[in-house]
Amino acid sequence: MRGAGLAALLALLSAGAAAHPAPNSLLKLDFGTSGVRAEYWVPVSELAYARAADTRGGGFADYLLRHVAAESPGGVPWRVSVAGVREATYADHAYLVADLSLQPPAGASARAFVLLDDAVTHEVRNHVVYVLARRDAGSDLLGLLQYPTRRLEIAAP
Amino acid sequence: MRVAALPLLFLCAVGFAAPAQNCRQSAGGPGNAATVAAALGEFRALLSNAQRAALDKPLSYESAIHWSNLPIGVVPRTGLRLGDLDPKQTAAARKLFEAALSACGLKLLDEVRLADDWLAGYDKRPIGWNGGNYYVTVLGEPGAQSPWMLQLGGHHLAYNFTFNGHLPGATPLFFGSEPIRFEMKGVTYQPLDAQSSAMSKLATAIAARPGAKLSGTFTDVVKGVVMTPGKPGELPTGGTDTGFPQTYPTGSNDRGVLVSALDPAQRRLAREAMESFASFPGSAISAPLLAAYLDPKAFEATYVGFAGDPALGTKGSYIRVDGPRAWMELVVQPAIAHPEELHYHALWRDKQSDYGGEIRH
Numbered sequence: 001m002r003g004a005g006l007a008a009l010l011a012l013l014s015a016g017a018a019a020h021p022a023p024n025s026l027l028k029l030d031f032g033t034s035g036v037r038a039e040y041w042v043p044v045s046e047l048a049y050a051r052a053a054d055t056r057g058g059g060f061a062d063y064l065l066r067h068v069a070a071e072s073p074g075g076v077p078w079r080v081s082v083a084g085v086r087e088a089t090y091a092d093h094a095y096l097v098a099d100l101s102l103q104p105p106a107g108a109s110a111r112a113f114v115l116l117d118d119a120v121t122h123e124v125r126n127h128v129v130y131v132l133a134r135r136d137a138g139s140d141l142l143g144l145l146q147y148p149t150r151r152l153e154i155a156a157p
Numbered sequence: 158m159r160v161a162a163l164p165l166l167f168l169c170a171v172g173f174a175a176p177a178q179n180c181r182q183s184a185g186g187p188g189n190a191a192t193v194a195a196a197l198g199e200f201r202a203l204l205s206n207a208q209r210a211a212l213d214k215p216l217s218y219e220s221a222i223h224w225s226n227l228p229i230g231v232v233p234r235t236g237l238r239l240g241d242l243d244p245k246q247t248a249a250a251r252k253l254f255e256a257a258l259s260a261c262g263l264k265l266l267d268e269v270r271l272a273d274d275w276l277a278g279y280d281k282r283p284i285g286w287n288g289g290n291y292y293v294t295v296l297g298e299p300g301a302q303s304p305w306m307l308q309l310g311g312h313h314l315a316y317n318f319t320f321n322g323h324l325p326g327a328t329p330l331f332f333g334s335e336p337i338r339f340e341m342k343g344v345t346y347q348p349l350d351a352q353s354s355a356m357s358k359l360a361t362a363i364a365a366r367p368g369a370k371l372s373g374t375f376t377d378v379v380k381g382v383v384m385t386p387g388k389p390g391e392l393p394t395g396g397t398d399t400g401f402p403q404t405y406p407t408g409s410n411d412r413g414v415l416v417s418a419l420d421p422a423q424r425r426l427a428r429e430a431m432e433s434f435a436s437f438p439g440s441a442i443s444a445p446l447l448a449a450y451l452d453p454k455a456f457e458a459t460y461v462g463f464a465g466d467p468a469l470g471t472k473g474s475y476i477r478v479d480g481p482r483a484w485m486e487l488v489v490q491p492a493i494a495h496p497e498e499l500h501y502h503a504l505w506r507d508k509q510s511d512y513g514g515e516i517r518h
Contacts, residue, residue, distance in 0.1 A: 021490050021500075022376035024383060049374040126377040126488075128400075144383075144400070147373065 022046065023093045025120055025129045028139060031156040035110050038100040040064065043093050046124050053123040060085050060096050067119040070102045073112055073153070079103040111156040118150040133157050179429075180351035180436040185259035188439015190320035193307060194299040196256040200249040204237075208246075212237040216297030216306060221516045222398035224308060224315035225382050226331050226502060230284035232382075232396035236308065239270075240289020250293065257307055257318060261351065262437030265332060266291075268348035269314045275339045279494040286312065286494075304515045318438055322513020325445045327438045328506050329398060331381060335492050335500040349487075349501050353469055355433040356476040356487050359426040360467035369414045371462040375475035378486045378504040380405075402518065405484065405508055412479050413462020427461050431478055434485040434505045446507065450483045459483065472499060482508050 023043040030037040042060075051063060061082035070078035083099040104110050120127045129145040131152060143152045186192070201209060214220040214235070225232040242250055254263060270288035280286040291311035299305050302321055309316040313333035319326025334348040347353075363369040380403050382396055406412050416427050431450055435443045449455060458481050465474030469489050478485040484506040492498040 021493065046376065049376070053374075123374050125371075125373040125375050126379045126381070128383050146379075148406070149404075 022124075022126060023095075024127060026132065027115075027117070027129055028132045028134050029142070029154070030134045031111060033110065035104065036070075036102040036113070038102060040068075040098045040100055040119075041088070041090070041095045042098070042120060043095055045093065046120050046127050047096065050120045050123040061098060064098055064100070064119055067117065067122065068100070069116040070113045071116065072104060072108045073114060076105045076108065078105065078108075078113060113154050115145075115152045115154050116150060117145055117152070118147070121145055121147045121150065180261035180355075180433045185261070185263060186254075186256045186439040187441055188257055188259070188318070188443070189441035190299075190305075191301040193253070193257045193318075193320065193439075194301060194305075196249075196253040197295065197299050197307070200246070200253045203246045203249050208237055211235070212293065212295055214294055214296045216304060216515065218516050218518050220294070220296050221306060221308075221317070221512050222401055224310055224317060224329070224331065224398060225396045226313065226315070226333055227382070227396045228285040228312040229290045230282070234290075234292040234294075234311065236292035236294030238289065239291045239293065240287065253293075254309065257309075257439055257442075258316070259436055259439055259443070262316070262439075265348055265437055266309070266314060266316075268346045269332065269334060270311070271341055271346060272334055272336065272339060272348055273312055275341060276335060276494055304513060306512070306515075316437070317512065318442055319510075319513025319515055322510070322515045324507075324510035324514040325442055326507075326510050326513025326515070327435070327442045327446055328511045329401075330434075330437060330505040331378075331503070332437075333500070333502040335494065337499050337501050349503060351436070352430075352433045352503060353487060353501060355426070355430040357467060357469045359423070359430045359461060359478075360463035360469075360476045362423045362426050363414055363419065363461060364463065364467045366414045366418070369462055371413060371464045371475070371477070372411050373464065375464050375473055375488050377490065378488050378502050379477075380484060380486070380506055381502065381504050401511065401516070403506065403508075403511075406479060409460075411462075412460040413477065414460065415457065416459045416461065417457035419461075424456075427459065427478065428456070430461075430476075431459075431480075431483060431485060434478075434483075434503070446482075446510070450480055455481045465489070469501075482510070484508060 023046065025043065026041040028039045054063060064082060065080060068080060070080055081101045083101055085096060085098050088095045088097050117129060121129060125147050131142045132139040133142050133156065140157045142154055145152055223235060239250065254266060270291055273286050274288040276286035294308040297305035304322045305320055307318045315329065315331040317329055338345065338347045382398050383400060416424055419427060428451060432447060435447045460479040463476045465471055472489050472491045474489040476487050487501060487503040490500045490502060492500040
């Protein structure tokens with residue numbers, strides 16, 4: 001019974017993506033005491049349009065670091081780095097998944113910051129980045145980014 | 158038989174084309190609240206208690222935004238399924254639709270459902286491609302005074318008509334077609350022929366004008382429903398109008414070219430493109446909206462822009478009308494059943510009167 005339920009769920013997931021030719025991105029934030037870890041799911045199909053428009057070279061991590069930044073509410077930059085990149089498939093769509101580290105300046109709270117992000121949205125006009133906060137059970141939607149908006153004030157829930 | 162990618166000449170040789178309509182006139186149902194409510198009353202009288210329970214929803218944010226451009230296997234609908242109605246109920250439902258919709262709106266409903274029937278043979282997963290999987294829902298108390306909504310739609314159609322609202326409410330109105338051209342029983346259909354033709358003529362006419370070409374890439378309509386991605390083991394969510402209320406471009410940058418800059422022939426094409434999108438509801442709904450859009454001051458302040466192929470012959474082609482109130486966009490996507498073929502999504506929103514101005518988040 002449990003197996004049948006899982007099969008049905010996977011079938012629905014597969015159907016969902018295959019029926020939607022323009023997948024969106026997901027940025028899931030995990031708030032720690034000294035910084036924020038983030039997992040960024042970016043669909044390869046939409047990323048290809050963005051990489052064609054941003055020809056400055058490098059890999060996916062280099063691209064992300066050109067398009068994702070964070071700063072304190074007062075405007076002091078955070079340090080953003082990419083810890084790793086992997087490939088994933090979700091519901092028939094290929095994704096690149098980056099593990100990001102967002103570190104506030106010394107003495108600043110890691111619970112509130114301003115996200116500056118136009119990855120993919122700088123080129124794909126209908127693309128939406130969902131910004132979520134990971135919780136023990138599920139996640140909270142913190143906001144959406146879609147062209148021309150690239151700034152989102154983040155506060156840990 | 159797959160015909161969507163075949164030349165029109167061949168289609169003409171194998172079947173008759175469905176009657177063409179320019180969809181600029183508002184022939185058809187009156188679309189006024191009293192007439193639609195009366196037709197609804199006659200339909201409701203034929204329903205069981207369980208069917209009435211499926212039909213009736215509160216006039217709330219959650220109910221109103223529950224429309225989609227995704228099949229029901231992805232975003233389940235909650236209204237009364239047209240495919241479950243008996244013949245008498247189907248006939249009464251038809252009279253309801255005839256009261257609410259123009260001739261073009263009724264034709265779109267019929268042909269979009271036929272396109273889903275055409276797709277049904279390819280629905281192996283399945284995700285619910287089926288002309289029976291279209292639903293009718295009533296939000297609030299139908300009548301001639303208080304606000305209420307009639308929702309009618311499924312995979313590639315979402316009619317959201319608000320009666321007795323603060324403002325005339327025809328929108329959000331999503332419509333699409335996969336395939337963009339198909340044949341059934343010897344008849345060739347192009348559900349979005351009038352709208353795609355009108356938009357394409359406009360884009361072709363303005364293509365050489367500075368500023369007419371929009372920057373960026375378009376893989377779907379910009380202000381449509383959105384599907385929240387998830388991870389394996391998590392259900393995707395959304396797929397409904399959770400982005401409402403929308404924000405829209407401001408200023409003049411990257412919005413296309415102003416109607417005020419167009420010559421008379423191009424202005425006529427801009428007007429006809431707007432009329433084609435606004436042609437679906439009955440005239441009581443569409444006439445005041447069109448009057449507002451075509452008011453000289455509003456019309457001249459309307460931007461028209463495009464991306465990709467003005468003739469809409471390739472995926473990623475996109476055409477938009479962006480006025481003080483009107484937001485009308487049409488995009489070409491790859492088809493799902495046959496990715497080498499094409500697929501239209503189109504959306505009409507009103508920046509002031511989506512849901513008749515009656516819905517707040």
